[in-house]
Every structure is written in C-alpha cells, then in structure tokens.
Amino acid sequence: MKPRIAVTADDTDWRMPVGGPGLLxxxxxxxxxxxxxxxxxxxxxxxxxxxxxxxxxxxxxRVDD
Known part of the structure; x- marks a missing residue:
C-alpha cells in the first residue's frame, strides 16, 4: 500500500525564531x-x-520538552 501523505522540508522564512522542527x-x-x-x-x-x-x-x- 502506498502512503497518501508526503512530508517534505519547508524552507520558508517565517521570520520567527524557532528552536527546532515543529508545527506552525x-x-x-x-x-x-x-x-x-x-x-x-x-x-x-x-x-x-x-x-x-x-x-x-x-x-x-501536555507539551514535553
């Protein structure tokens, strides 16, 4: 079965400081x-x-670091 969702890296400059990968x-x-x-x-x-x-x-x- 082939996956129906493709996840790719986003290189958009959101002008927001981020500590790592995440969801915006x-x-x-x-x-x-x-x-x-x-x-x-x-x-x-x-x-x-x-x-x-x-x-x-x-x-x-609960958000966990």
Missing amino acids: LEVPSWGHWRRRPLLHVEATRPYLLRVMLGGQPLFWM
Whole structure:
C-alpha cells in the first residue's frame, strides 16, 4: 500500500525564531475563520493543550520538552 501523505522540508522564512522542527498553525483573524470550528485546540495552563469537539473536551495534551 502506498502512503497518501508526503512530508517534505519547508524552507520558508517565517521570520520567527524557532528552536527546532515543529508545527506552525496560522489562522487568520478575519472572515469566516472567526467562527470557532466544532473541532478545535485550546491552549490552557502552561504546557497544556486540549482538543475540543463542540463544548466537550476530547483529550488533554501536555507539551514535553
């Protein structure tokens, strides 16, 4: 079975200091993006994230260095 996802290196200059490889998600603050989607990620206390579906938490994540 062939993979359906290809991951390649991104050499775009985002003008942001980064400590290493990672994921950058940029969502515009104008237009139809202002409505919160049913499935979304929220940042909470330091180093905690939660994935929400509507108003219910699906799972919590702890950011580990």
